[in-house]
Amino acid sequence: MEPKKILVAGGAGFIGSHLCDYLIGQGHGVVCIDNLSTGRKENIQHLLKHRNFKFIEMDVVHLHRPGVNFSKFWGGRVDEIYHLASPASPPQYQKNPIGTWQANTIGTVNLLELARRHRAKFLLASTSEVYGDPLVHPQTETYWGNVNPVGIRSCYDESKRAGETVCMDYHRTYGMIVKIVRIFNTYGPRMDKNDGRVVSNFITQALMKRPLTVYGRGKQTRSFQYIADLIIGLVKMMASSKSFIGPVNLGNPKEFTIKELALKVLELTGSKSKIVYKPLPPDDPQQRRPDIALAEKTLHWRPQVSLHTGLKRTIEYFKITLL
Numbered sequence: 001m002e003p004k005k006i007l008v009a010g011g012a013g014f015i016g017s018h019l020c021d022y023l024i025g026q027g028h029g030v031v032c033i034d035n036l037s038t039g040r041k042e043n044i045q046h047l048l049k050h051r052n053f054k055f056i057e058m059d060v061v062h063l064h065r066p067g068v069n070f071s072k073f074w075g076g077r078v079d080e081i082y083h084l085a086s087p088a089s090p091p092q093y094q095k096n097p098i099g100t101w102q103a104n105t106i107g108t109v110n111l112l113e114l115a116r117r118h119r120a121k122f123l124l125a126s127t128s129e130v131y132g133d134p135l136v137h138p139q140t141e142t143y144w145g146n147v148n149p150v151g152i153r154s155c156y157d158e159s160k161r162a163g164e165t166v167c168m169d170y171h172r173t174y175g176m177i178v179k180i181v182r183i184f185n186t187y188g189p190r191m192d193k194n195d196g197r198v199v200s201n202f203i204t205q206a207l208m209k210r211p212l213t214v215y216g217r218g219k220q221t222r223s224f225q226y227i228a229d230l231i232i233g234l235v236k237m238m239a240s241s242k243s244f245i246g247p248v249n250l251g252n253p254k255e256f257t258i259k260e261l262a263l264k265v266l267e268l269t270g271s272k273s274k275i276v277y278k279p280l281p282p283d284d285p286q287q288r289r290p291d292i293a294l295a296e297k298t299l300h301w302r303p304q305v306s307l308h309t310g311l312k313r314t315i316e317y318f319k320i321t322l323l
């Protein structure tokens with residue numbers, strides 16, 4: 001396979017850094033751009049000296065500011081662009097709602113323009129949040145969603161939906177090869193312990209011997225995908241036939257209640273922490289499970305890592321970073 005020149009926007013984040021690792025491991029050249037708003041340089045520290053890797057601290061919203069010449073970083077060539085540059089957890093994206101909205105709309109347009117100029121393939125990391133609080137279960141890609149356009153989650157949900165729209169418009173207008181992936185809840189090493197996602201919250205609380213916070217009665221369900229499975233899915237999607245645009249769901253269809261997750265974390269950490277219950281935040285979806293039939297059929301992809309194995313690996317990582 002010929003090495004490619006690949007841009008990963010948001011490459012210093014949780015998912016992006018694993019993607020950079022994988023692509024570098026396959027012999028490709030990677031330029032990672034990131035404004036480090038929710039990502040961390042530690043996530044890519046081990047790559048910084050690699051001859052095929054380049055990091056540029058930059059905001060995708062201001063990609064075309066005067067004086068920035070991207071071509072010099074890859075000798076005038078880019079083959080593929082992955083757009084992952086957006087905060088992903090509710091506390092993070094609600095901290096800067098306008099910035100979140102900009103990253104997924106203006107940032108997407110900026111990166112699509114770059115892809116158009118270089119005739120590069122473009123992949124958008126969209127989200128299961130485009131389904132909102134779904135009235136259809138499990139969610140198939142043909143379901144248009146049930147999203148509140150003016151709520152506190154809308155800066156993320158609606159801007160991801162707009163990002164999908166503009167990808168389709170670039171595809172229809174310019175015949176560009178675009179790929180839309182709807183990522184469901186993903187966890188694993190390098191999640192930020194402070195970003196408020198349920199898996200990292202529970203593990204941190206259990207290891208620090210603090211009570212585990214469950215919102216509502218803990219009966220709401222989620223499906224949890226281990227990071228290694230997602231990375232394979234993203235790469236397969238980018239490599240898929242040019243007529244396959246998606247959107248395609250990538251997630252683990254096995255569904256757990258939040259209470260079951262809390263109990264599993266307590267079991268695997270051996271923690272004696274208690275569970276405390278707090279009121280549900282607004283617009284918190286009651287259930288979420290991907291229908292992955294399309295990914296199975298088109299990408300021959302299916303998650304391989306069980307919650308038990310994935311949680312054990314993630315707990316090991318948190319033990320090293322926390323204790």
Ligand SMILES: NC(=O)c1ccc[n+]([C@@H]2O[C@H](COP(=O)([O-])OP(=O)(O)OC[C@H]3O[C@@H](n4cnc5c(N)ncnc54)[C@H](O)[C@@H]3O)[C@@H](O)[C@H]2O)c1
Binds near residue numbers: 009014037058060061
């Ligand atoms: N983790 C999940 O479960 C999940 C689920 C659905 C979708 N996604 C999507 O996957 C992508 C990556 O998520 P993640 O979990 O790795 O989150 P993350 O916060 O760890 O990574 C996002 C990265 O993008 C960077 N970034 C944010 N805004 C930027 C901007 N304007 N310009 C440049 N860089 C910017 C951050 O600094 C960070 O490094 C996001 O687009 C997110 O919406 C993630």
